[in-house]
Amino acid sequence: NLQGKSAVITGSTSGIGLAIAKALAAQGCDIMLNGLGDAGEIEQIRSGLEKESGRKVLYNGANMMKPDEIAGLVKAAETGLGKVDILVSNAGIQHVSPVEDFPIDKWDAIIAINMTATFHLVRAAVPGMKARKSGRIINMASAHSLVASPFKSAYVSAKHGLLGFTKTIALELATFGITANCISPGYVWTPLVEKQIPDTMKARGMTKEQVMNDVLLAAQPTKQFVQTEEIAAMALYLCSDMAKNITGANMVVDGGWTAA
Ligand code: NAD
Numbered sequence: 001n002l003q004g005k006s007a008v009i010t011g012s013t014s015g016i017g018l019a020i021a022k023a024l025a026a027q028g029c030d031i032m033l034n035g036l037g038d039a040g041e042i043e044q045i046r047s048g049l050e051k052e053s054g055r056k057v058l059y060n061g062a063n064m065m066k067p068d069e070i071a072g073l074v075k076a077a078e079t080g081l082g083k084v085d086i087l088v089s090n091a092g093i094q095h096v097s098p099v100e101d102f103p104i105d106k107w108d109a110i111i112a113i114n115m116t117a118t119f120h121l122v123r124a125a126v127p128g129m130k131a132r133k134s135g136r137i138i139n140m141a142s143a144h145s146l147v148a149s150p151f152k153s154a155y156v157s158a159k160h161g162l163l164g165f166t167k168t169i170a171l172e173l174a175t176f177g178i179t180a181n182c183i184s185p186g187y188v189w190t191p192l193v194e195k196q197i198p199d200t201m202k203a204r205g206m207t208k209e210q211v212m213n214d215v216l217l218a219a220q221p222t223k224q225f226v227q228t229e230e231i232a233a234m235a236l237y238l239c240s241d242m243a244k245n246i247t248g249a250n251m252v253v254d255g256g257w258t259a260a
Pocket residue numbers: 010011012013014015016017034035036037062063064065090091092093113114140141142143184185186187188189190191192193
């Protein structure tokens with residue numbers, strides 16, 4: 001039960017972040033949404049979640065590439081919701097390219113959004129958490145925090161870095177009632193992944209099933225996508241009192257990928 005708690009969840013206008021926002025709100029948590037997208041669609045998500053949960057649901061459009069906007073997001077949550085008990089750093093992007101062709105701006109954006117933004121978020125949220133001697137920090141990493149895939153140099157670097165950062169702050173915050181952990185999903189069924197399938201079918205002359213098993217799920221022993229609700233359930237568990245001794249951990253939800 002998260003009655004009386006409030007959470008900032010970055011990248012919560014879609015996919016995993018939105019599923020986490022729904023799960024936390026369903027447990028009584030007030031929510032600060034964040035993410036890019038069409039203003040009308042985002043307002044529909046915000047008001048829909050507010051209606052179905054009966055909780056206070058706010059939105060702030062901070063760009064995770066901009067440190068001042070990130071600090072502003074945390075400030076807006078502290079003002080609008082009273083405090084930040086739970087910080088979920090989830091916004092992320094991907095780009096796939098051989099390293100010698102990797103666009104420099106894509107490298108910079110992935111490092112900024114998938115890794116450095118978490119530093120700025122934590123830096124802004126920790127003073128309030130320390131003062132209350134309680135907090136939950138959940139950083140969305142990936143199986144790519146532990147293993148690599150070719151052509152994903154920026155993403156793999158950022159997610160490995162994010163895990164190192166999370167372990168470090170877990171040590172710093174351990175005596176303040178604050179936990180910091182990563183969740184590391186394998187392939188999750190999100191709009192982003194779903195949208196890639198028709199194009200890949202065309203490009204490779206494959207059936208939908210071949211694309212899913214031989215391309216996307218090649219590394220995932222279960223040959224099944226993880227569902228966003230499963231990641232949200234892990235986030236909910238990490239927010240619970242029973243998880244107070246889980247810190248600096250990497251909670252892997254990857255259908256066996258990193259066991260291989
Ligand atoms: P998604 O594309 O559905 O959602 C990404 C969210 O991040 C969106 O809300 C988007 O608006 C937001 N975002 C992107 N750039 C932003 C920016 N500059 N500023 C603010 N918000 C920004 O993707 P998803 O699959 O839900 O991914 C969420 C997280 O989970 C990412 O960190 C991703 O790396 C991680 N992850 C996803 C998978 C997967 O298979 N889908 C696997 C492992 C890890």
